[in-house]
Amino acid sequence: MTSIALKNCWIIDLPVIRDPRGNLTSIEANNTVPFPISRTYYLYDVPAGTERGGHAHKTLQQVLIALSGSFDVIINDGQTEKKETLNRPYCGLYIGPMVWRELKNFSSGAVCLVIASKHYAEEDYIRNYNQFRANDGKN
Ligand code: T46
Secondary structure, eight states: OEEEEETTEEEEEOOOBOOTTOOBOOOOBTTTBSSOOOEEEEEOSOOTTOOEEEEEESSOOEEEEEEESOEEEEEEOSSOEEEEEEOOTTEEEEEOSSOEEEEEOOOTTOEEEEEESSOOOGGGEEOOHHHHHHHGGGO
16 A cells, blocks of 8 residues: 555555466455445546546545556545556555546546445535535545
């Protein structure tokens, strides 16, 4: 785990089993990622110049991994904003509750794998930035 000085965010160094036949990385619930895994999804075929995200979650925990290609994640805990470029399949960005995130600068062929602690629930989203700022001190 590598701290990035932002509330509820850090880098997870995923294990790599190196092999002349190709490398292998595994992810285990409550171990490699600090939560039970309820859902995975992935973003792909993202057109150049497109931005995704633009919201925070009230309770959801997620880990983002660039399985292929690269993209930037702008994370903001209400006090501090940082840009993390994800471009390695053995590097996970943990994002906990109440962190505003925006994903941009997807390279051609980028694939963003997301591992999530809960099933999809629209009521867990805060999609309005002013509402996020009004609530960011409460978590
Ligand atoms: C996040 C970033 C990294 C579902 O039906 N099931 C799902 O599991 C998800 C994630 C989304 N959806 C539906 C909801 C919307 O109608 O798919 C549509 C697009 O979702 P959204 O605009 O939220 O997608 P992104 O890429 O902006 O954000 C997603 C996640 O929602 C979010 O939690 O952190 O990826």
